[in-house]
Amino acid sequence: xxxxxxxxxxxxxxxxxxxxxxxxxxxxxxxxxxxxxxxxxxxxxxxxxxxxxxxxxxxxxxxxxxxxxxxxxxxxxxxxxxxxxxxxxxxxxxxxxxxxxxxxxxxxxxxxxxxxxxxxxxxxxxxxxxxxxxxxxxxxxxxxxxxxxxxxxxxxxxxxxxxxxxxxxxxxxxxxxxxxxxxxxxxxxxxxxxxxxxxxxxxxxxxxxxxxxxxxxxxxxxxxxxxxxxxxxxxxxxxxxxxxxxxxxxxxxxxxxxxxxxx
Numbered sequence: 001x002x003x004x005x006x007x008x009x010x011x012x013x014x015x016x017x018x019x020x021x022x023x024x025x026x027x028x029x030x031x032x033x034x035x036x037x038x039x040x041x042x043x044x045x046x047x048x049x050x051x052x053x054x055x056x057x058x059x060x061x062x063x064x065x066x067x068x069x070x071x072x073x074x075x076x077x078x079x080x081x082x083x084x085x086x087x088x089x090x091x092x093x094x095x096x097x098x099x100x101x102x103x104x105x106x107x108x109x110x111x112x113x114x115x116x117x118x119x120x121x122x123x124x125x126x127x128x129x130x131x132x133x134x135x136x137x138x139x140x141x142x143x144x145x146x147x148x149x150x151x152x153x154x155x156x157x158x159x160x161x162x163x164x165x166x167x168x169x170x171x172x173x174x175x176x177x178x179x180x181x182x183x184x185x186x187x188x189x190x191x192x193x194x195x196x197x198x199x200x201x202x203x204x205x206x207x208x209x210x211x212x213x214x215x216x217x218x219x220x221x222x223x224x225x226x227x228x229x230x231x232x233x234x235x236x237x238x239x240x241x242x243x244x245x246x247x248x249x250x251x252x253x254x255x256x257x258x259x260x261x262x263x
Contacts, residue, residue, distance in 0.1 A: 002018075002095040007096065010096055010202065014158060014160070014204045014206070015156075015209075016201070016202045017193050017199065018200050019195075020199060021200045022140070023198070024198065026083075027142065030079055030140070030223075031142045031197075033080060034073075034221060037070065037073060037108065040076075041070055042069060042110070044069075044112065046067070047117040050179050052120035056182070056213075065116070065213065066112050066116070066117060067110070069108050069109060070107070070108045071106070072105055072106055074106055084103050084225050089247075091248070092200075093202075093248060094248045096202065097227065097228070099250075100230055100246070100249035101227050101228075101246070102228050102244045102245070102247070102251070103246075104227060104234075104239060105239045106225045106226070107225075109221075111219060112214065113216060113217045114214070114216075116213060116220055117214075118210070119210045121209070122178060122180055122209070123164060123180075123206050124137055125163045126163075126166045126168070128226065128237035128238045129236040130205060131233045133159060133205060134228055134229035135229075136202050136205070136227050137205060137225070137226050137227075140200055140225060141195045141197055141198065143220055143222075145194050147194070148216050150212045151192050151193060151194045151195065152192075152201055152211055153191060153192050153193065153209060153210055153211055154203060155191075158208040159205075163206060164180065180208065187210050190208075205226075227247065230252075231254070
């Protein structure tokens, strides 16, 4: 699926934009199902916590900023179950991860209109920590993204830094959402990657990224889907201990390895 130049770009920069991986018919079905999931199952709250909020938003906007989210869409929608094992997507992931690719989890990220939640600079590794960088996150775009609605932005080449320590506590010691120090890692230093409905944007679990607030009158809808080499062991975070579907290749058995625990 990918050219040698695309593969090299991903490994050098830590991200890759693949246009129109999903057909117009496929993305319309996924869009309709996403709207239904939002109505029936998703939750909307203040989103990520932490001292970064004061650095990214005025006090007035900070009070109104919201995020609509839910995990594991494939458990609720057959259309999204098909999407996470999509053959073209599996081929792209095979080009980046190798012949054996395991699905890990999916998460809805919707920025509501006007005050849709910005994201501070961070790596995804603290949220579902793995032993190494053989993990690719995929952003499925249900809407066109651009600066005004908060497109994804990357610190190019930052995946080469490996896993970084994140801020995980408020000044008073209470826990907060992991993020990088705002005085060291700035959104203005990032590369914007606007994309169209039906596009996917892929990035390493170690690539530093973030996004601005949604200033438009329409929601900005993305679904993040994670994939890994099946031998890249998870050591913490979301979906820890839960095996995923093989979307490409075979789960090769290591010496002494037991059957998967499915209960």
